[in-house]
Amino acid sequence: MSKIPKCSFAMEYHENTKVLSEPRPFDFRTQCKIYPSSKTIKFDKIDCSDEEQNKSDFIRTLLSRKSTRTFAKDSIGLQDLSKLLTLSFGLRGINLSGMSLRTYASAGGRYPIEVYPVILRSDDIELGIYHYNVIENSLELIKTGDYNDQIHEFYKNQPFVLNAPCIIFFSMVFERSMEKYGERGYRFIFLDAGHMSQNLYLTAEYLDLGVVALGAGMNSDDEIDNLIGLVHEVENVFYGFAVGPSHFVKD
Numbered sequence: 001m002s003k004i005p006k007c008s009f010a011m012e013y014h015e016n017t018k019v020l021s022e023p024r025p026f027d028f029r030t031q032c033k034i035y036p037s038s039k040t041i042k043f044d045k046i047d048c049s050d051e052e053q054n055k056s057d058f059i060r061t062l063l064s065r066k067s068t069r070t071f072a073k074d075s076i077g078l079q080d081l082s083k084l085l086t087l088s089f090g091l092r093g094i095n096l097s098g099m100s101l102r103t104y105a106s107a108g109g110r111y112p113i114e115v116y117p118v119i120l121r122s123d124d125i126e127l128g129i130y131h132y133n134v135i136e137n138s139l140e141l142i143k144t145g146d147y148n149d150q151i152h153e154f155y156k157n158q159p160f161v162l163n164a165p166c167i168i169f170f171s172m173v174f175e176r177s178m179e180k181y182g183e184r185g186y187r188f189i190f191l192d193a194g195h196m197s198q199n200l201y202l203t204a205e206y207l208d209l210g211v212v213a214l215g216a217g218m219n220s221d222d223e224i225d226n227l228i229g230l231v232h233e234v235e236n237v238f239y240g241f242a243v244g245p246s247h248f249v250k251d
Protein backbone atom coordinates (compact mmCIF):
# COMPACT_ATOMS: atom_id res chain seq x y z
CA MET A 1 0.00 0.00 0.00
CA SER A 2 1.18 3.55 -0.71
CA LYS A 3 3.43 5.44 1.71
CA ILE A 4 2.35 8.78 0.24
CA PRO A 5 0.89 10.95 3.02
CA LYS A 6 -2.77 11.81 2.39
CA CYS A 7 -2.17 15.47 3.30
CA SER A 8 0.56 15.97 0.66
CA PHE A 9 0.16 18.98 -1.66
CA ALA A 10 0.66 16.75 -4.66
CA MET A 11 -2.13 14.38 -3.66
CA GLU A 12 -4.52 17.22 -2.89
CA TYR A 13 -3.80 18.75 -6.29
CA HIS A 14 -4.21 15.34 -7.94
CA GLU A 15 -7.62 14.74 -6.35
CA ASN A 16 -8.84 18.22 -7.31
CA THR A 17 -7.93 17.94 -11.00
CA LYS A 18 -9.52 14.66 -11.99
CA VAL A 19 -12.33 16.31 -13.91
CA LEU A 20 -11.79 18.69 -16.84
CA SER A 21 -12.86 22.26 -16.15
CA GLU A 22 -14.46 24.37 -18.92
CA PRO A 23 -11.69 25.30 -21.43
CA ARG A 24 -11.15 29.08 -21.74
CA PRO A 25 -10.55 30.90 -25.04
CA PHE A 26 -6.96 31.95 -25.66
CA ASP A 27 -4.98 34.03 -28.10
CA PHE A 28 -2.64 32.05 -30.41
CA ARG A 29 -0.31 35.07 -30.59
CA THR A 30 0.72 34.41 -26.98
CA GLN A 31 2.23 31.01 -27.91
CA CYS A 32 5.72 32.25 -28.68
CA LYS A 33 7.71 34.79 -26.72
CA ILE A 34 9.60 37.43 -28.72
CA TYR A 35 12.43 39.81 -27.72
CA PRO A 36 11.78 42.46 -30.41
CA SER A 37 14.86 44.62 -29.82
CA SER A 38 17.37 41.79 -29.52
CA LYS A 39 20.18 40.94 -31.94
CA THR A 40 19.13 37.72 -33.69
CA ILE A 41 20.81 34.75 -35.39
CA LYS A 42 18.56 33.27 -38.08
CA PHE A 43 18.42 29.52 -38.77
CA ASP A 44 17.34 27.84 -41.99
CA LYS A 45 13.67 26.87 -42.00
CA ILE A 46 12.81 23.19 -41.69
CA ASP A 47 13.06 21.67 -45.14
CA CYS A 48 9.88 19.61 -45.54
CA SER A 49 10.53 18.66 -49.16
CA ASP A 50 10.23 14.99 -50.13
CA GLU A 51 13.87 15.06 -51.23
CA GLU A 52 15.03 16.09 -47.75
CA GLN A 53 12.69 13.65 -46.00
CA ASN A 54 13.84 10.76 -48.18
CA LYS A 55 17.36 11.25 -46.83
CA SER A 56 16.47 10.02 -43.36
CA ASP A 57 13.75 7.91 -41.74
CA PHE A 58 14.25 9.91 -38.57
CA ILE A 59 13.60 13.29 -40.21
CA ARG A 60 10.63 11.94 -42.14
CA THR A 61 9.08 10.43 -39.00
CA LEU A 62 9.69 13.58 -36.99
CA LEU A 63 8.21 15.87 -39.63
CA SER A 64 5.16 13.72 -40.26
CA ARG A 65 4.28 13.17 -36.59
CA LYS A 66 0.80 14.49 -35.94
CA SER A 67 -2.36 13.84 -33.95
CA THR A 68 -4.84 11.67 -35.84
CA ARG A 69 -8.55 11.93 -35.25
CA THR A 70 -9.74 10.16 -38.40
CA PHE A 71 -9.46 6.48 -37.57
CA ALA A 72 -10.33 3.92 -40.22
CA LYS A 73 -12.88 1.40 -38.99
CA ASP A 74 -10.13 -1.22 -39.11
CA SER A 75 -9.03 -3.26 -36.17
CA ILE A 76 -5.69 -3.18 -34.39
CA GLY A 77 -3.45 -6.14 -35.13
CA LEU A 78 -1.22 -7.95 -32.66
CA GLN A 79 1.85 -7.37 -34.79
CA ASP A 80 1.34 -3.58 -34.85
CA LEU A 81 0.46 -3.35 -31.17
CA SER A 82 3.43 -5.44 -30.16
CA LYS A 83 5.84 -3.25 -32.15
CA LEU A 84 4.19 -0.07 -30.92
CA LEU A 85 4.48 -1.00 -27.24
CA THR A 86 7.91 -2.59 -27.47
CA LEU A 87 9.53 0.32 -29.32
CA SER A 88 7.72 3.04 -27.36
CA PHE A 89 8.10 1.68 -23.82
CA GLY A 90 10.18 -1.47 -23.94
CA LEU A 91 13.18 -2.62 -22.02
CA ARG A 92 16.53 -2.05 -23.71
CA GLY A 93 18.70 -3.48 -20.95
CA ILE A 94 19.59 -3.57 -17.27
CA ASN A 95 22.44 -1.40 -16.00
CA LEU A 96 25.17 -2.40 -13.52
CA SER A 97 23.03 -1.33 -10.54
CA GLY A 98 20.20 -3.56 -11.70
CA MET A 99 18.13 -0.63 -12.91
CA SER A 100 15.99 -1.30 -15.95
CA LEU A 101 16.71 0.83 -19.01
CA ARG A 102 13.91 1.57 -21.41
CA THR A 103 13.44 3.37 -24.70
CA TYR A 104 12.55 6.60 -22.85
CA ALA A 105 14.19 8.67 -20.12
CA SER A 106 12.76 8.58 -16.59
CA ALA A 107 13.64 10.80 -13.63
CA GLY A 108 15.91 8.80 -11.34
CA GLY A 109 15.09 5.66 -13.33
CA ARG A 110 11.93 5.26 -11.23
CA TYR A 111 9.60 4.47 -14.16
CA PRO A 112 6.43 5.43 -12.26
CA ILE A 113 4.07 4.94 -15.23
CA GLU A 114 2.22 1.75 -16.13
CA VAL A 115 0.61 1.16 -19.52
CA TYR A 116 -2.86 -0.36 -20.04
CA PRO A 117 -4.06 -1.02 -23.61
CA VAL A 118 -7.81 -1.53 -23.98
CA ILE A 119 -8.61 -3.51 -27.12
CA LEU A 120 -11.92 -2.43 -28.62
CA ARG A 121 -11.67 -3.98 -32.10
CA SER A 122 -9.23 -6.65 -33.26
CA ASP A 123 -9.15 -9.80 -35.37
CA ASP A 124 -6.29 -11.45 -33.54
CA ILE A 125 -6.35 -10.02 -30.00
CA GLU A 126 -9.16 -10.94 -27.61
CA LEU A 127 -11.16 -7.81 -26.68
CA GLY A 128 -10.50 -6.60 -23.17
CA ILE A 129 -8.29 -4.65 -20.81
CA TYR A 130 -4.59 -5.50 -20.80
CA HIS A 131 -1.45 -4.47 -18.95
CA TYR A 132 1.88 -4.12 -20.73
CA ASN A 133 4.46 -6.08 -18.74
CA VAL A 134 7.73 -4.34 -19.57
CA ILE A 135 10.04 -6.91 -18.03
CA GLU A 136 8.51 -9.88 -19.88
CA ASN A 137 7.59 -7.75 -22.92
CA SER A 138 4.11 -9.22 -22.88
CA LEU A 139 0.46 -8.28 -22.69
CA GLU A 140 -1.32 -9.42 -19.56
CA LEU A 141 -5.06 -9.84 -19.93
CA ILE A 142 -6.72 -8.24 -16.91
CA LYS A 143 -10.36 -8.48 -18.02
CA THR A 144 -11.92 -10.02 -21.11
CA GLY A 145 -14.84 -8.17 -22.67
CA ASP A 146 -16.17 -5.54 -25.01
CA TYR A 147 -15.59 -2.20 -23.26
CA ASN A 148 -16.62 0.00 -26.21
CA ASP A 149 -19.66 1.39 -24.35
CA GLN A 150 -17.73 2.37 -21.22
CA ILE A 151 -14.88 3.96 -23.19
CA HIS A 152 -17.24 5.87 -25.50
CA GLU A 153 -19.25 7.10 -22.51
CA PHE A 154 -16.05 8.33 -20.84
CA TYR A 155 -14.86 10.10 -24.01
CA LYS A 156 -18.24 11.28 -25.24
CA ASN A 157 -16.75 14.80 -25.50
CA GLN A 158 -14.45 13.42 -28.26
CA PRO A 159 -16.61 11.58 -30.82
CA PHE A 160 -13.65 10.48 -33.00
CA VAL A 161 -12.77 7.99 -30.25
CA LEU A 162 -15.74 5.94 -31.52
CA ASN A 163 -13.65 4.70 -34.44
CA ALA A 164 -10.45 3.93 -32.57
CA PRO A 165 -9.80 0.21 -32.11
CA CYS A 166 -7.47 0.66 -29.14
CA ILE A 167 -7.09 3.07 -26.24
CA ILE A 168 -3.84 3.13 -24.31
CA PHE A 169 -4.01 4.46 -20.75
CA PHE A 170 -1.10 5.66 -18.62
CA SER A 171 -1.40 5.30 -14.86
CA MET A 172 0.95 6.73 -12.24
CA VAL A 173 2.19 4.67 -9.32
CA PHE A 174 2.78 7.65 -7.00
CA GLU A 175 5.14 5.99 -4.58
CA ARG A 176 7.80 5.08 -7.14
CA SER A 177 8.63 8.75 -7.72
CA MET A 178 7.48 10.33 -4.50
CA GLU A 179 9.31 8.03 -2.10
CA LYS A 180 12.55 9.31 -3.64
CA TYR A 181 11.69 12.91 -4.50
CA GLY A 182 8.78 13.78 -2.19
CA GLU A 183 6.28 16.32 -3.56
CA ARG A 184 8.58 17.18 -6.45
CA GLY A 185 8.35 13.55 -7.58
CA TYR A 186 4.77 14.28 -8.59
CA ARG A 187 6.05 16.72 -11.26
CA PHE A 188 8.53 14.16 -12.52
CA ILE A 189 5.70 11.72 -13.27
CA PHE A 190 4.23 14.15 -15.80
CA LEU A 191 7.64 14.82 -17.32
CA ASP A 192 8.12 11.08 -17.76
CA ALA A 193 4.69 10.92 -19.42
CA GLY A 194 5.84 13.51 -21.98
CA HIS A 195 8.87 11.41 -22.87
CA MET A 196 6.74 8.30 -23.22
CA SER A 197 4.06 10.02 -25.28
CA GLN A 198 6.51 11.40 -27.77
CA ASN A 199 7.91 7.88 -28.21
CA LEU A 200 4.38 6.64 -28.77
CA TYR A 201 3.63 9.34 -31.34
CA LEU A 202 6.88 8.82 -33.24
CA THR A 203 6.65 5.04 -33.21
CA ALA A 204 3.04 5.17 -34.40
CA GLU A 205 4.09 7.43 -37.25
CA TYR A 206 6.94 5.09 -38.13
CA LEU A 207 4.52 2.12 -38.17
CA ASP A 208 1.92 4.07 -40.17
CA LEU A 209 -0.58 4.07 -37.33
CA GLY A 210 -2.64 7.02 -36.13
CA VAL A 211 -2.50 8.26 -32.55
CA VAL A 212 -3.96 11.14 -30.57
CA ALA A 213 -3.39 12.09 -26.95
CA LEU A 214 -6.53 12.30 -24.82
CA GLY A 215 -5.98 14.68 -21.94
CA ALA A 216 -9.37 14.17 -20.34
CA GLY A 217 -12.71 12.45 -20.75
CA MET A 218 -16.11 13.69 -19.64
CA ASN A 219 -16.04 12.19 -16.18
CA SER A 220 -13.59 11.74 -13.35
CA ASP A 221 -10.49 9.66 -14.12
CA ASP A 222 -11.68 7.44 -11.25
CA GLU A 223 -14.08 5.81 -13.70
CA ILE A 224 -11.18 4.31 -15.67
CA ASP A 225 -9.34 3.30 -12.49
CA ASN A 226 -12.45 1.38 -11.46
CA LEU A 227 -12.80 -0.18 -14.89
CA ILE A 228 -9.21 -1.46 -14.78
CA GLY A 229 -9.49 -2.34 -11.09
CA LEU A 230 -6.68 -0.14 -9.73
CA VAL A 231 -6.20 0.42 -5.98
CA HIS A 232 -7.13 4.09 -5.63
CA GLU A 233 -4.48 5.15 -3.09
CA VAL A 234 -1.68 3.47 -5.02
CA GLU A 235 -2.17 3.99 -8.72
CA ASN A 236 -4.33 6.33 -10.82
CA VAL A 237 -4.94 6.67 -14.55
CA PHE A 238 -4.22 10.20 -15.80
CA TYR A 239 -3.69 10.11 -19.58
CA GLY A 240 -5.02 8.23 -22.59
CA PHE A 241 -4.33 7.78 -26.29
CA ALA A 242 -6.56 6.63 -29.11
CA VAL A 243 -4.57 4.41 -31.47
CA GLY A 244 -5.29 2.65 -34.76
CA PRO A 245 -4.99 2.60 -38.51
CA SER A 246 -5.98 6.00 -39.86
CA HIS A 247 -7.50 7.64 -42.92
CA PHE A 248 -5.03 10.50 -42.74
CA VAL A 249 -4.16 12.08 -46.07
CA LYS A 250 -0.89 14.03 -46.08
CA ASP A 251 -1.32 17.78 -46.82
Ligand SMILES: Cc1cc2nc3c(=O)[nH]c(=O)nc-3n(C[C@H](O)[C@H](O)[C@H](O)COP(=O)(O)O)c2cc1C
Nearest residue numbers: 065066067068069158197212213214215216217239
Ligand atom coordinates in the same frame (compact mmCIF):
# COMPACT_ATOMS: atom_id res chain seq x y z
C1 LIG B 1 -1.26 16.68 -22.83
C2 LIG B 1 -2.03 16.63 -24.12
C3 LIG B 1 -3.39 16.42 -24.10
C4 LIG B 1 -4.11 16.36 -25.28
N1 LIG B 1 -5.44 16.09 -25.24
C5 LIG B 1 -6.14 16.00 -26.37
C6 LIG B 1 -7.51 15.64 -26.34
O1 LIG B 1 -8.08 15.39 -25.29
N2 LIG B 1 -8.17 15.58 -27.53
C7 LIG B 1 -7.57 15.83 -28.73
O2 LIG B 1 -8.23 15.75 -29.77
N3 LIG B 1 -6.24 16.16 -28.79
C8 LIG B 1 -5.53 16.23 -27.64
N4 LIG B 1 -4.19 16.52 -27.69
C9 LIG B 1 -3.52 16.70 -28.99
C10 LIG B 1 -3.28 18.19 -29.28
O3 LIG B 1 -4.49 18.82 -29.58
C11 LIG B 1 -2.29 18.28 -30.46
O4 LIG B 1 -1.07 17.69 -30.09
C12 LIG B 1 -2.03 19.73 -30.89
O5 LIG B 1 -3.20 20.31 -31.43
C13 LIG B 1 -0.91 19.82 -31.94
O6 LIG B 1 -1.23 19.04 -33.06
P1 LIG B 1 -0.29 17.83 -33.58
O7 LIG B 1 -0.15 16.85 -32.45
O8 LIG B 1 -1.02 17.23 -34.75
O9 LIG B 1 1.03 18.41 -33.93
C14 LIG B 1 -3.45 16.56 -26.52
C15 LIG B 1 -2.06 16.77 -26.54
C16 LIG B 1 -1.36 16.78 -25.36
C17 LIG B 1 0.14 16.95 -25.40
